[in-house]
Amino acid sequence: MQYREPVTDLIRRRRSWRSYSDEAVSADQMGQISSFIESLDPPPFGTRLRFSLVEAHLPEKKHMPGTYGVVKGARNILVGALKPSPMDFEDFGYSFEAIILFCTQLGLGTCWMGGTFNRSLFGRKIDLGPDEVIPAVSPVGKPLAARSVLDSLFALSAGSKDRKAFSERFFINSLLSPLNEEQAGRYREALEMVRLAPSATNRQPWRVVLKDGSHHFFLARTTGYSRIFSGVDLQRVDMGIAMFHFEAAARQLNLPGKWQKLDESHGIFCPRGVEYRASWVV
Numbered sequence: 683m684q685y686r687e688p689v690t691d692l693i694r695r696r697r698s699w700r701s702y703s704d705e706a707v708s709a710d711q712m713g714q715i716s717s718f719i720e721s722l723d724p725p726p727f728g729t730r731l732r733f734s735l736v737e738a739h740l741p742e743k744k745h746m747p748g749t750y751g752v753v754k755g756a757r758n759i760l761v762g763a764l765k766p767s768p769m770d771f772e773d774f775g776y777s778f779e780a781i782i783l784f785c786t787q788l789g790l791g792t793c794w795m796g797g798t799f800n801r802s803l804f805g806r807k808i809d810l811g812p813d814e815v816i817p818a819v820s821p822v823g824k825p826l827a828a829r830s831v832l833d834s835l836f837a838l839s840a841g842s843k844d845r846k847a848f849s850e851r852f853f854i855n856s857l858l859s860p861l862n863e864e865q866a867g868r869y870r871e872a873l874e875m876v877r878l879a880p881s882a883t884n885r886q887p888w889r890v891v892l893k894d895g896s897h898h899f900f901l902a903r904t905t906g907y908s909r910i911f912s913g914v915d916l917q918r919v920d921m922g923i924a925m926f927h928f929e930a931a932a933r934q935l936n937l938p939g940k941w942q943k944l945d946e947s948h949g950i951f952c953p954r955g956v957e958y959r960a961s962w963v964v
């Protein structure tokens with residue numbers, strides 16, 4: 683799995699698009715996306731995933747069916763499914779974001795959607811098995827220069843352009859001491875890519891602690907969020923996206939390391955509502 687451009691440029695360029703031109707993705711681009719999907723390495727924790735780029739029928743009013751009027755104009759949608767396993771939602775976020783960034787490289791617009799889509803409709807489109815779950819989908823198409831009113835409202839209400847400061851998401855030795863950009867050293871850019879990651883309603887629930895040369899990823903849950911979509915843990919999907927951004931930037935910078943789930947008592951105190959998820963260990 684490789685990009686032609688520096689992945690950090692793709693991460694900086696990607697934004698959520700909800701209004702598209704009526705054109706379908708070309709056969710050539712469809713082929714490139716399918717080959718990219720086939721070339722994906724297994725995700726860090728080995729979850730069984732599958733992805734399909736399916737066609738959507740565009741009715742006269744041009745709202746994509748199954749997206750509750752949120753997506754306008756697109757004729758293709760990327761649907762992903764997982765088979766449950768201990769790190770399934772992180773693995774899903776990690777691999778789906780790899781595909782989203784490939785679409786970004788092709789000049790196509792995308793939008794992660796974990797809430798505003800009809801799970802049973804898209805389940806039928808990909809023959810979802812009884813033991814499979816669809817955590818999210820994304821329209822894929824040519825973005826319209828002018829966003830629809832609904833698109834602008836969504837982006838505005840989620841505060842999509844805003845990202846928390848480095849010192850509010852990244853820490854050193856404990857979750858109580860903020861990390862500054864100088865202390866981040868060679869990993870500054872990899873952490874910056876975490877900061878720019880998309881997340882459901884832009885909650886940015888990740889916290890990263892640098893300790894003994896390793897980066898430990900924690901999830902600070904938004905209260906009540908996991909109960910909204912039963913069976914789908916969107917904030918763990920957010921975590922997987924952040925992990926992909928971190929690793930892709932680290933690899934671009936030739937920084938070695940791999941993902942591991944360590945003993946939860948790794949010496950970092952976890953306040954209530956914060957969970958340890960995984961570490962990038964050198």
Ligand SMILES: Cc1cc2nc3c(=O)[nH]c(=O)nc-3n(C[C@H](O)[C@H](O)[C@H](O)COP(=O)(O)O)c2cc1C
Pocket residue numbers: 696697698700752793794795796797798799818836837840841842843879880881882883884916919920923
């Ligand atoms: C896991 C996940 C689920 C999301 N679900 C939705 C959704 O259901 N509907 C929607 O319009 N946007 C959804 N978004 C898009 C976010 O609102 C958006 O990524 C965030 O506001 C940051 O904006 P940006 O993607 O333009 O950087 C989702 C994003 C993620 C990562």
